[in-house]
Amino acid sequence: MTSPHPAPGASALPSWADQMALLDHVGDHLVDLWRPDGATEAERQDMYGLALSILSGGYLCRVYTDARRPVFMPLWNYAYNQGGPDPDYVYSTTEIDATGVYELSGRRGTSRFVEITQMGYDIMSPTSVVEAGPASATHDLDDLALGPDGSFRVVLSPERPAGHDGDWWELNPGTVRLLMRKCACDWNAEVDAQVAINRLDDGGADTDAWDMTPEDRARRFSELADWVTGMIEFDMDLVRWYREHHGVNHIARSTKIDTLGGLPTQAYYDAIHEIDDDEALILDTALPRESRYWQALVADDRFATVDWVNRQSSLNDAQARVDTDGRFRAVISRRDPGVPNWLDKGNLPWGVIQMRVNRGSDYPDPMLIKVPFAEVRDHLPADTPVVTPDERRHQLRLRREGAQLRRIW
Known part of the structure; x- marks a missing residue:
């Protein structure tokens, strides 16, 4: 799907109505694919609910954050229930730039394990999943030097930064996203990890240069229809x-x-x-x-x-x-x-x-x-x-x- 062309004299960016038009037929399209012989009213409402949940997740994972200002956002869970999520996992994701330098930090917690996978495809595009093939690398927090309180810091970059003698993970070419899985088996007692991510090669204090442009934000908004339909x-x-x-x-x-x-x-x-x-x-x-x-x-x-x-x-x-x-x-x-x-x-x-x-x-x-x-x-x-x-x-x-x-x- 692509953004509608603005009317002569209108703003070069899509209006709210333009963006809503892109989403207009997403739910019924998915219902028709799911039940081509006809859906019951209950099935239709169920699919609408699933599409709405993936739309909500798409705002967090696709529109709110990008590789310049990464934040781990919730991907699959009991509200965003898509992709056969493992109930023992808390899944989160963030976009990254394969040429960037990032630092991940936080506390390990007591859960069974925490693994962070470098993904070479955009998860909203089934075609890119098939073309990219398997994940390029998976990292485990237990491989890091943990402090007495479980604290950690690790740099993720194409090359080890000069003079850096701490933990480092190689950032592989073509990586566009990180997918984190936090596994807990005793849900009532285990403590999940806390993980933050910062970009280090961000131009220092010139924060305006790294803000998302209106054009980029509008484009990402326009991509939400593809996010929902592609995922489901x-x-x-x-x-x-x-x-x-x-x-x-x-x-x-x-x-x-x-x-x-x-x-x-x-x-x-x-x-x-x-x-x-x-x-x-x-x-x-x-x-x-x-x-x-x-x-x-x-x-x-x-x-x-x-x-x-x-x-x-x-x-x-x-x-x-x-x-x-x-x-x-x-x-x-x-x-x-x-x-x-x-x-x-x-x-x-x-x-x-x-x-x-x-x-x-x-x-x-x-x-x-x-x-x-x-x-x-x-x-x-x-x-x-x-x-x-x-x-x-x-x-x-x-x-x-x-x-x-x-x-x-």
């Missing part, structure tokens, strides 16, 4: 790729995400779930002998993770129960089976199952077994505990509390 279309296409290549109710390790900016330290397993309300899927897998982190989640057919604040739609290695034989078994279903490892798929006709294993010593292949819902316990170990409705309500209250305690904004 990309993930709908990815889900359909999984359906075509992995089949239905069959889980396999994905190589697709490795080419699209997934963490190089992480293995991804993906499946399409499609079951009736009187059926269930049992996810059954051995676990790596060692790993830094693992989890499983369920998402819809646009790759929006099922509401993890109010539903138990994900489990990580701190939340899940591992059976006495060392295997992880989870039940994916619409109804609560009364077991600890329930993955609530919500009222979805079909969608995605995804597992992540971070820095595993080995990567066992999981499997899915479709069973009648009434026979779930016949396929689980005899000592699988019973979770009562009252116990589930208590679990969900703690989950909701923990999700809100994390700093996603």
